[in-house]
Amino acid sequence: MQLGIHLPHIGRKAGPESIRRAAIQAEQLGFDDVWVSEHIIVPQSSPYPPSPNFWDPVVTLTWAAAVTSRVRLGTSVLVLPLRHPLPLAKELATLQNLSQGRLILGAGVGWLEAEFDALGVPFQQRGRRMDEGIAMMRAVWSDDPVTFEARWIPARIDTMRSQPLPVVPIPIWIGGGSDAALRRALRQDGWHGSRVPPDKAAALVRRLRAERPEPGFTISLRVSCNAANVGGMRDTLAAYRDAGVQHVMAAPEDRGLEDYLATAEAFRRAGDRL
Template sequence: MQLGIHLPHIGRKAGPDSIRRAAIQAEELGFDDVWVSEHIIVPKDAGYPPSANFWDPVLTLTWAAAVTTRVRLGTSVLVLPLRHPLPLAKELATLQNLSNGRLILGAGVGWLEAEFDALGVPFKQRGRRMDEGIAMMRAVWTQDPVNFEAQWIPATIRDMRAQPQPVQPIPIWIGGGSDAAIQRALRLDGWHGTRTPPEQAAALVKRLRAERPGPDFVISLRVTCNQHNVALMRDALAVYQDAGVQHVMAAPEDRDIDSYLATAEAFRRCGQGL
């Protein structure tokens, strides 16, 4: 089973030195990948997310890519309906090429309606805009020239060019536990779930493998950990592995960088031998 770690680009521990140290540590410890999340703008008194200090995910991964050579670079997740697919496709293709093909696009529809309102994006159209956005990005990544008929996203693309195209395909893993999210994931390259306790993993894996049995479809889970519970993670990881989960990414909850680094190291030790 492969293991990833979330970078410290959120909250008071976020910063260029923290991100650099965490990315280098992840590579040295043998993690398979490093990850980031996304919120663009949040309500002042929101109970969640706990901090409005979200450093941009694509730029954060570019910073991490510059100080590493091996670890993959993942998003957990980009809220695709909030972004116009054309500039995002350009950013992701550039990152894929700068990193020599290490990017994994974890994507979700989003849930914070106020964030959609602030950006002028219809919240109730987010699923349709996400599907169309993925199709549009895949078109500009693979066609030259590109033609695309858009219905939900303002775009007119007729016999146009978008360079550079990715040096290799960017895998798309879909986050979310709703039926719509799972069905969307099954049409793409992987499922990146959250809040899935170990005792529920086997049933979810069985459901996904009934439709996508091949190794080309990745089943990934995101978990949280901190210095108080990381010792319990080895048993949980063993259950996930036995259930058929291929990848687990841990998001340390520690608020300062030294505690984060210690938790990341402890989590990696928990996964040794799995």
């Protein structure tokens, strides 16, 4: 089983030095990848997310890439319908090349309607815009010149060019637990679920493997942990492994950086004892 760790780019512990230290620690401890999340703007009264201090995910991963050489770089997840696919495709291709092919694009449709309203994106169209956005980015990443007929996203692309192309293809893992998200994941390179307990994971794995049995289709889960519960994480990881989950990413909830670093190390040790 592969293990990832979420970088401290959210809340009061976010900052250049904390992200740098965490990324370097992750590589030294043998984590397979480091991860970031996304919210662009949130209502003041919103109970979740608990902090509005979200450092930009793509820029954060670029910072992490500059101080590492091996760990992969993942998004958990980018809210694709909030972004226009053309500049995002350029940013992601650039990061893929700067990092020498280490990027994983975790993508989701989003759920916070007020965030869509603030950005002028129709909330009810988010699924269609996501599907079209993925298709547009894949076209831009593979065709030079590229022609793409868009329906839901404002774009006119007729025999145009966008470089650089990614040095290697960028895998796309779809986040979310709805039927629509699972169907969307089956059309891409992997599924990146969240808040799925081990006793529920096996059924989801069977459902996905019935259509995508090949090992190259990755089944990944995000789990929360902190200093209080990381000690019992070994049994949780073993249960996920037995259910057929290939990859688990831990998102430490500790508010202070030193506690975060200790939790990350304990989580890595739990994985080593499997």
